Amino acid sequence: GDSVTQMEGPVTLSEEAFLTINCTYTATGYPSLFWYVQYPGEGLQLLLKATKADDKGSNKGFEATYRKETTSFHLEKGSVQVSDSAVYFCALSDRTGGGNKLTFGTGTQLKVEL
Amino acid sequence: DTGVSQNPRHKITKRGQNVTFRCDPISEHNRLYWYRQTLGQGPEFLTYFQNEAQLEKSRLLSDRFSAERPKGSFSTLEIQRTEQGDSAMYLCASSPIGSLSYEQYFGPGTRLTVT
Numbered sequence: 001g002d003s004v005t006q007m008e009g010p011v012t013l014s015e016e017a018f019l020t021i022n023c024t025y026t027a028t029g030y031p032s033l034f035w036y037v038q039y040p041g042e043g044l045q046l047l048l049k050a051t052k053a054d055d056k057g058s059n060k061g062f063e064a065t066y067r068k069e070t071t072s073f074h075l076e077k078g079s080v081q082v083s084d085s086a087v088y089f090c091a092l093s094d095r096t097g098g099g100n101k102l103t104f105g106t107g108t109q110l111k112v113e114l
Numbered sequence: 115d116t117g118v119s120q121n122p123r124h125k126i127t128k129r130g131q132n133v134t135f136r137c138d139p140i141s142e143h144n145r146l147y148w149y150r151q152t153l154g155q156g157p158e159f160l161t162y163f164q165n166e167a168q169l170e171k172s173r174l175l176s177d178r179f180s181a182e183r184p185k186g187s188f189s190t191l192e193i194q195r196t197e198q199g200d201s202a203m204y205l206c207a208s209s210p211i212g213s214l215s216y217e218q219y220f221g222p223g224t225r226l227t228v229t
Contacts, residue, residue: 004156032216044157044205044220089156093216100170101147102207102218104156 002027006090006105013080013112021075021108023064023090031092033057033066033073034102038087047075047088080112118221120206126227127196134192135224139208146189147218148181149205150174157205163189196228 007022025031035047035057048057053068062077073090090105119138127133139146144165149157160179162170165186175181178196183189193200203225207218 034217036220043222044207046217046219049217091156093218100145100162100216101159101172102149102157102216103159106154106156 002031002092002094002103004090004092004103004105006088006108009087009107009109011108011110013110015082015112015114016079017112019075019077019080019084019110021088021090021110023073023075023105025071025073025090025092027071027092027094029094031094033064034091034093035062035064035073035075036089036091036104038089038107040086044089080110082112082114085110085112118206118208118219120204120221120224122224123222124225124227126229129198129228130195132192132194133196133226134190135204135206135226137189137191137206137221139188139206140210140219143208143210143219144186145209145218146183147207147209148189148191149207151203151205151223152201160191193226196226198228201226201228 003026005024032051034049036044037047048059050057050066056065064073064075087107087109089107091102121136146163148160151157160175161181163183178194181191203223205223207220209218
């Protein structure tokens with residue numbers, strides 16, 4: 001079945017540092033890929049998405065590129081801020097058969113310190 | 115429209131009691147999903163509706179769980195004879211008509227604690 005593997009956290013960075021959170025996936029079809037973010041005490045928010053190979057999703061300074069050859073969708077940001085502290089989830093939606101459920105990774109907690 | 119809403123936000127119940135949660139999706143979304151999230155894990159899919167039809171159910175959805183979406187608008191998730199292992203955050207999401215990327219928009223969740 002479909003699965004998503006994320007790097008374990010917590011990841012602790014200083015403000016303005018470069019961020020990479022690794023995500024790889026296994027899917028039988030041609031999935032859409034997503035990053036969701038969960039800030040403390042809040043619900044899941046869609047951060048960015050990509051629907052096909054080589055697509056780059058971007059939002060709020062975050063980027064991720066859909067790499068079919070390496071089945072990866074790593075999240076990057078050039079300069080993190082304290083306000084980016086949250087849990088980040090990589091997810092896929094396999095469009096085969098209607099593209100319904102999302103399959104999530106276990107999440108990576110990011111802590112950004114001054 | 116302010117997004118997906120869920121009620122109640124928190125529920126504490128004793129083992130063996132029944133509980134019901136409600137989800138109101140974004141108004142123009144015809145797809146509605148339920149997920150369960152336990153501490154330190156990502157959300158796990160429970161079930162999915164397109165309009166009023168329940169099209170898919172996870173093996174996680176035991177016979178104590180039932181979900182409905184009677185008029186294709188709001189949905190309810192009922193857990194009968196709750197067990198301590200049911201303690202989790204229950205998330206609802208909706209998805210717009212004709213979305214080619216199948217992104218889903220989540221509500222704030224209902225946190226269930228079974229004592």
